[in-house]
Amino acid sequence: MNPTLRVRHRATKTPAALTSIEIPQRFDHRSSKSSSVLRLSRPRGRALLDAFSSSEAHVTVLRSFVVPTLCAALPALHTIGAQSAQSCYATATSMTPATWRAPMIAPQKAPTPGLKLLREIPLPGPANRFDYQSFDPSTTRLYMNHMNAGRTIVFDVDSGKVLTEILDVARATGVRVVPPHHRVYISAAGSHEVAIVDDKTLKVVARVGGIRFPDGIAYASHADKVFVSDESGDADVVIDANTGVKRSTIPLSGEAGNTQYDSVSRCILVAVQTRNQLVAIDPVTEKIVQRYDLPGSDHPHGFALDEPDRLAFVTSEDNATLQVVDLRTMRVIATHKVGDGPDVLAWDPDWRRLYVAAEGGVLSAFWLDDTTLKPIGEVRASHAHTVSVDPRTHRVYLPLENIGGRPVLRVYEASP
Secondary structure: OOOOOEEEEOOOOOHHHEEEEEEEOOEEOOOOEEOOEEEEEOOOOHHHHOOOOOOHHHHHHHHHHHHHHHHHHOOOOOOOOOOOOOOOOOOOOOOOOOOOOOOOOOOOOOOOOOEEEEEEEEOOOOOOOOOOEEEEOOOOEEEEEEHHHOEEEEEEOOOOEEEEEEOOOOOEEEEEEEHHHOEEEEEEHHHOEEEEEEOOOOEEEEEEOOOOOEEEEEEEOOOOEEEEEEOOOOEEEEEEOOOOOEEEEEEOOOOEEEEEEEOOOOEEEEEEOOOOEEEEEEOOOOEEEEEEEOOOOOOEEEEEEEOOOOEEEEEEOOOOEEEEEEOOOOEEEEEEEOOOOEEEEEEEOOOOEEEEEEOOOEEEEEEEEOOEEEEEEEEEOOOOOOOEEOOOOOEEEEEEEEEOOEEEEEEEEEOO
16 A cells, blocks of 8 residues: 655644645555545644654655554544544444445455364363354464353364363453553453553453453554443443553443444444444544434343445344344344354454354354345354354354263354
8 A cells, every 4th residue: 555645734844833634535456546635634633744844754654553443443433523622433323434336356256155164172160151262363363262161271273182171261251362562451340450561471461350250352453442242231441551550431322232343333232122223432532423323122131243335233132133233324124043042242343254153053054145145054062152253264163061971162154
């Protein structure tokens, strides 16, 4: 990427001479054209502009580092200041800026239904419940919370081997890797805290307490903050990713299901399960900006996002449904039946596959044809309620708590 850069300045060599920087708002790598220009000017751009003089050296730094970084981080921002102090775009009827253009996706033929079992790998620990997983493509590690064992299993997907277990994470529920900080966040619901793990040493380096039941975790990259669902605390908890310190607690007026970050709207989304809503939070102001009702839902808990296509896939625990929400209109556009007690979802963006794992022992697979989800098979296994996918290989990982008296990890292969 080599986006156009224009630096306007007066004929002087002082930093104060810089008056504006123009950056393409949305850069199209296929045509090398930008759809519009994003202007950072005084006073909004003061902090950035004052950091650089008009010298060629500083312009080079801007062109080679700051501009590509901002272009990557701000794909959905339609104008600077368009939403005043808000950083996220969430109106009463949309979470998609009018200037957003989805990337072109090559048509795909309908896949062969079903999943092929490749391997069944013994896992350490007792035969009891698993919960969320998080995959780190930079290290090829899969972090699997062995919830009732109070451990997180670190598994290398390339070698197919367990590397270690992270101990002392009581009733481990949610987990999220944050590669920019080399940290892994683990919800230790049994001790009402979030454990922060160094991904190099795989040791707990900090703990954030005072959370009644920490569960799902999301990382808002542009705000550099971690958001944690506090399910029974009816809140989302905000942690500073730099310091590992709790910043705030955001009341939701209902139980928090999963929490996700949408990089297009730049909002945090939370499923508020006792209100049958999705709630949008501005990660910068740490305040709720919109609430969206989900007609037909009943205790929505897990969900996944297809950000480029502006779709949310939301499951409801109490009526075993999967709803497709159009993030352009915030309307439910389709509903599907899944296994009883749907819990964890995994989305494979390149192959456009969605996997829904349910407490009832059913893993449902879907293929997204344009904006239509089509069932392409299911796997039945006791307590198959958590799933993950490696977006590089498209392999599906299903940890099961008790097969023949021991926990195992089943690895499946999807057909292209």
